[in-house]
Amino acid sequence: MGSPTSIVRNMHYPLRVYIDKYAATTISDADFELVQKAFAFKRYKKGQYMLQEGEVCKYIAFILQGSMRQYSVDAKGGEHILHFGIENWWIGDRESLTMLTPSRYNIEALEDTEVLLITSENLQYLSTNLPAIGKMISMMDQRNFIASQKRIHDALSLTAEERFLELLKHHPDFLQRFPQTMLASYLGITAETFSRIRKKALK
C-alpha cells in the first residue's frame, strides 16, 4: 500500500473495471501489467489541447477524470461539436489515427483532465495478443457504431426540441456540466433555439 506500484495500479483501475465490463471477462494480473505498460498517463489543464486541426492524431485517450470536447471549425469560424468525452469514455480521431491523415478536429480539455493515452500500434498489439482487449474493442466498435447510427438518425429526422429531449433523457449530466452554447453546437442548433427549448422543457 502506498508504494509507487500500487499508485500506478490505482491510477489504471478504472480502465481495468472498464475492460472487465466490456470484455465480459476478468483480465489476469499478468495481462493487465501489459495493458498498464501500453498506456501513458497524462494531465491536461482546462483549455489545453490533446489534438489540433491539421495534426495527425497520435493517441486515443481513456478519460479518468474531467471532460473534453472534439470539435471542428468551419470556414466562417463556427464551431461544431462532434463529441463530448467524460469519465470512462474514450476520445480521439480514429480516422486520423488509423489513416495517418491530418485531423479536421480539435480535442480540448473542458476541465482539468486526467487521461490514459495509447498509440495505434500499442492498441493493435494489445488487441492481437490479449483476447480480452480484442473482445473489448469489438464491443466498443459495435456500441460506437450503434450510437453513431442513432446520432445520424436524430440529426436527420428529429426536430430541435426532440433532439434536446433525447439529450435530456440519455445524458442529463451534460446539462449541468457543459455550457449551453456547447450543447447547442452538439445538437446542431443555435444557442437561441437551445435556450428557448430548454426553458420550455424544464418548466
Place this chain on the structure above:
Amino acid sequence: MGSPTSIVRNMHYPLRVYIDKYAATTISDADFELVQKAFAFKRYKKGQYMLQEGEVCKYIAFILQGSMRQYSVDAKGGEHILHFGIENWWIGDRESLTMLTPSRYNIEALEDTEVLLITSENLQYLSTNLPAIGKMISMMDQRNFIASQKRIHDALSLTAEERFLELLKHHPDFLQRFPQTMLASYLGITAETFSRIRKKALK
C-alpha cells in the same frame, strides 16, 4: 463447371472477393465452404421489404445485385433515409440485430435485388472461428465508424450545398441511380432545396 456446386460458388464469389480484400488475406476453400453454408441467398423484388419498423432485424445482408434503402418514418409521415445499400455493401439494423430490440427502420429493395443473408449467431460463429472473418469484421466496423463520424460531422456542420457536393464527390453513381426525393432525404434537406442546388452545381 456448370455443376450445382460451381453455381453456388459463383453466387458467393463477390463475398469471397470482399473477404479477401478486407481481411487482407486469402481465405482457404475449406473456410469459404463454412462461409457459404452460413449465408442464405435471397431475392427481393423492387418494393419488397427486408425489414419493417417494429420487427426485430434477423439478418445482415450482403448485396450481390441491386440496391436497398434503410429509412425511418417520423410522426408526420416524413421519410428519413439513413443508408443506401448497393452491390458489395452490407445493410441491416445492427442495433436491433444485436440487442434484439424492435427496429425503428424499414429496409426496402429499390430495384430487384439479390442478397446473401446471415444471422447474428452465424456471424458470431464465423467471426470467432475463422480469423479472416474476425479480421474482416474489425475492418468493417472501423470503416463504418469512420464513415459515421464523417456523416455526423457533415450533418452538423455543412451547408446543404456542401453536403450535396460531398455526395457528388464520394458517390456520383447515387445521382444516376436514386430519385432526387430520396437523395434529398438522405442529405436531410427538402426536395426543393436539393433540386435548386443540383441545377446550380451541375451547370
